[in-house]
Amino acid sequence: MRQAIADRARAEGFDTIGFTTPDAVPEAAARLTEAIAAGHHGSMAWMEETAERRGDPRVLWPEARSVIMLGVNYGPNENPLDGLEDRGAGLLSVYARGDDYHEVIKARLKAVGRWLAEETGCELKVFVDTAPLMEKPLAAAAGLGWQGKHTNLVARGFGSWLFLGAIMTTLDLPSDAPERDHCGSCSACLTICPTAAFPRPYALDARRCLSYLTIENKGPIPREFRKAMGNRIYGCDDCLAACPWNKFAQEGRNLKLAARDHLKRPxxxxxxxxxxxxxxxxxxxxxxxxxxxxxxxxxxxxxxxxxxxxxxxxxxxxxxxxxxxxxxxxxxxxxxxxxxxxxxxxxxxxxxxxxxxxxxxxxxxxxxx
Incomplete structure (x- = not known):
C-alpha cells in the first residue's frame, strides 16, 4: 500500500513522499510553547489560539493513525540573491512568483485522497499550510528532510525549495525513518539574515523577519528594518538561498508554480x-x-x-x-x-x-x- 500511495502521489505531481505517525514529534509542542512565550509569533494571534491543536496532531484529529507527508519542488532557475542588486525592481519571494501553492497543492492532495479512500475505505483529511498542523517537523519525521538552523525544511535532493502537504488518515501505515540533521557547523543561513531574526540556531523571531514584516504585519514597516528591506517587496529568500545544500537542488517542473515573467523583477x-x-x-x-x-x-x-x-x-x-x-x-x-x-x-x-x-x-x- 505504501508503494501504491507513493506511485499515485508522484503521478499527481508530487516529488517526494514519506510516512510517519501523529505522535512522531512529541517535542514540537514544547518548542511552540517556548516560541509563543517569547513573543516570537508577533501579531499572529492565531498561533497562540490554536497552540494545543498545532502542537499535537492527535488533538487536531484523534482518530488519525498515519500522516502521509508530500513535497513539491519549486526550485528557482536563478539565485534569488542576484535580484537584490537591481534596486529599481521589486523582489518577490520565489514561492510567490507563480500560482498560489495552496490551491495547486490542495487540488493534488484531494486527488490522491479520493483515490486512497476509494481503494481502502479509509477516512482522511488533507492539509496544506492552512490548518494548525506543524508540517515541517512532521516532514522531518517522515524522512523528507530536516529542519535547518533557519527553521525551514532542507532536503538533500531539493535544498530549501519544497512546498509541503499532508494527508492524515485512519490507515495504519509503517513509518519511514526520520532524516538526521546535516547542517553541521554551517551557519550561512543565520549570518546572511539582514535583520538578525534568528536569536539562536533553530529559532526564528518573526517580529524581525522580513517575510513576516512584509506579509503578516498590517501596520507600517518598523523604521529600524526599512533600510534592511532593500528592494524586497513580498517575503525574503535570503536564508533559504544561502543554504549550501541548494547545490543539489533542481529547478521546479510544475508550470503553474513557475515564476511568471512579469513577476520576476517588476x-x-x-x-x-x-x-x-x-x-x-x-x-x-x-x-x-x-x-x-x-x-x-x-x-x-x-x-x-x-x-x-x-x-x-x-x-x-x-x-x-x-x-x-x-x-x-x-x-x-x-x-x-x-x-x-x-x-x-x-x-x-x-x-x-x-x-x-x-x-x-x-x-x-x-x-x-
Whole structure:
C-alpha cells in the first residue's frame, strides 16, 4: 500500500513522499510553547489560539493513525540573491512568483485522497499550510528532510525549495525513518539574515523577519528594518538561498508554480501606480493578492526609498495624497530618503491619521539635523 500511495502521489505531481505517525514529534509542542512565550509569533494571534491543536496532531484529529507527508519542488532557475542588486525592481519571494501553492497543492492532495479512500475505505483529511498542523517537523519525521538552523525544511535532493502537504488518515501505515540533521557547523543561513531574526540556531523571531514584516504585519514597516528591506517587496529568500545544500537542488517542473515573467523583477515605478483593480488583476491566482493593495504599496514605497533613484521621487510624491494612510505614511518615508525638500511644507491641514503625522514628524526631524 505504501508503494501504491507513493506511485499515485508522484503521478499527481508530487516529488517526494514519506510516512510517519501523529505522535512522531512529541517535542514540537514544547518548542511552540517556548516560541509563543517569547513573543516570537508577533501579531499572529492565531498561533497562540490554536497552540494545543498545532502542537499535537492527535488533538487536531484523534482518530488519525498515519500522516502521509508530500513535497513539491519549486526550485528557482536563478539565485534569488542576484535580484537584490537591481534596486529599481521589486523582489518577490520565489514561492510567490507563480500560482498560489495552496490551491495547486490542495487540488493534488484531494486527488490522491479520493483515490486512497476509494481503494481502502479509509477516512482522511488533507492539509496544506492552512490548518494548525506543524508540517515541517512532521516532514522531518517522515524522512523528507530536516529542519535547518533557519527553521525551514532542507532536503538533500531539493535544498530549501519544497512546498509541503499532508494527508492524515485512519490507515495504519509503517513509518519511514526520520532524516538526521546535516547542517553541521554551517551557519550561512543565520549570518546572511539582514535583520538578525534568528536569536539562536533553530529559532526564528518573526517580529524581525522580513517575510513576516512584509506579509503578516498590517501596520507600517518598523523604521529600524526599512533600510534592511532593500528592494524586497513580498517575503525574503535570503536564508533559504544561502543554504549550501541548494547545490543539489533542481529547478521546479510544475508550470503553474513557475515564476511568471512579469513577476520576476517588476519595475517599482509600475507597481507604485497600481490601483486596487489593477493590483488584483496583476496578482490573479497569486498569494500576493491576499495582503491587499495598500500593504503591497507600503512595501513598494519602502523599496523606492531604498532605491537611491531620484527619478522615483515623483512616483512617491504622487502617493502623498493616497486614500490609504498606510500608503501615505510610506510615501513620506520614501521621499525623506530621495527628495526630502519635497516635504518642506509639512503635512496638509487635512491630515489627521496619527501614524501618518508621526511619519511627517520623523521626516521633519531628519531634515533639521
Amino acid at each position: 519595475a517599482l515605478a509600475d507597481l507604485a501606480r497600481l490601483d486596487d483593480a489593477a493590483f488584483r488583476a496583476l496578482f490573479t491566482r497569486s498569494p500576493v493578492k491576499r495582503i491587499g493593495r495598500d500593504r503591497f504599496l507600503r512595501n513598494v514605497l519602502v523599496a523606492i526609498g531604498n532605491s537611491g533613484d531620484d527619478s522615483l521621487a515623483e512616483v512617491a510624491a504622487d502617493l502623498l495624497a493616497d486614500a490609504a494612510p498606510l500608503v501615505r505614511g510610506a510615501a513620506i518615508w520614501a521621499l525623506s530618503e530621495l527628495a526630502p525638500q519635497r516635504l518642506a511644507d509639512g503635512p496638509p491641514a487635512t491630515e489627521a491619521d496619527p501614524e501618518v503625522l508621526a511619519e511627517w514628524a520623523a521626516a521633519g526631524a531628519m531634515m533639521t539635523r
